[in-house]
Amino acid sequence: MRTVRVVITLKPGVLDAPGQAIRQGLRALGFAVDEVRAGKYLELALPHGAGDVEEMCARFLANPLIETWRIEEGERQMATAGGTAE
Amino acid sequence: MRTVRVVITLKPGVLDAPGQAIRQGLRALGFAVDEVRAGKYLELALPHGAGDVEEMCARFLANPLIETWRIEEGERQMATAGGTAE
Numbered sequence: 001m002r003t004v005r006v007v008i009t010l011k012p013g014v015l016d017a018p019g020q021a022i023r024q025g026l027r028a029l030g031f032a033v034d035e036v037r038a039g040k041y042l043e044l045a046l047p048h049g050a051g052d053v054e055e056m057c058a059r060f061l062a063n064p065l066i067e068t069w070r071i072e073e074g075e076r077q078m079a080t081a082g083g084t085a086e
Numbered sequence: 087m088r089t090v091r092v093v094i095t096l097k098p099g100v101l102d103a104p105g106q107a108i109r110q111g112l113r114a115l116g117f118a119v120d121e122v123r124a125g126k127y128l129e130l131a132l133p134h135g136a137g138d139v140e141e142m143c144a145r146f147l148a149n150p151l152i153e154t155w156r157i158e159e160g161e162r163q164m165a166t167a168g169g170t171a172e
Contacts, residue, residue, distance in 0.1 A: 001120060007093075007127050022128065022147070029146055032136035034087060039127035041093050042108065050118035060115055061108070 001045055004053050005072045008062045009039035087131055090139050091158040094148045095125035 010016050016037050023036040042061065044053065057069045096102050105124040112119045128147065130139065143155045 009127065009129070019128075025146055026142060031138075031142055031146075032133050033130055033142075034133060035131040037129040039129070041095065041125035041127040042105075043095070043123040043125070044119055045121040047118050047120060052117075056112060056117055056119075060111055060117075 001047060002073065004044045004046060004051075006042040006044065006053065006057060006061060006069055007039060007072070008042070008057070008067050008069045009037060011066055011068055014066045087133060088159065090130045090132060090137075092128040092130065092139065092143060092147060092155055093125060093158070094128070094143070094153050094155045095123060097152055097154055100152045 019036040019038040022038060023033055026033045026036070044051070044056075046053075053071050057071070058064055062069050102123050105122040108124060109119055109122040112122070130137070130142075132139075139157050143157070144150055148155045
């Protein structure tokens with residue numbers, strides 16, 4: 001089993017309403033912040049030899065019209081559902 | 087201005103309903119995937135010398151009861167809202 005990390009972000013120029021709301025919230029709390037862009041983060045546990053992650057992104061995980069993604073083969077430990085909360 | 091990337095993920099053992107839904111969707115499309123964990127990704131543009139990102143996460147961006155986060159000082163180019171869509 002291998003772990004792949006996917007980061008999906010809006011393309012430049014696409015309105016990021018959640019990012020703007022987060023920026024507003026941070027500023028209301030007194031934090032100095034110029035801009036916030038929000039995105040999605042996914043950790044996929046894949047069987048060995050399986051899965052074209054690029055195709056998963058293009059067909060299902062992201063919207064290629066407005067989003068870009070980057071794929072990182074990861075050695076980081078996955079937070080599995082079988083673990084216990086800290 | 088410096089860019090900081092924040093990845094927020096659910097702690098191990100916390101039910102990840104979006105992750106399960108994404109896994110189901112991938113499998114329905116024929117992709118072999120064992121598990122999916124979903125999280126949030128944020129890019130913050132901060133003024134120089136400003137902002138304790140750790141405190142932002144603990145107080146506002148994440149829920150410390152059920153989520154963990156990691157903070158990466160980034161050299162990656164931020165996808166600013168002023169740009170044009172590709």
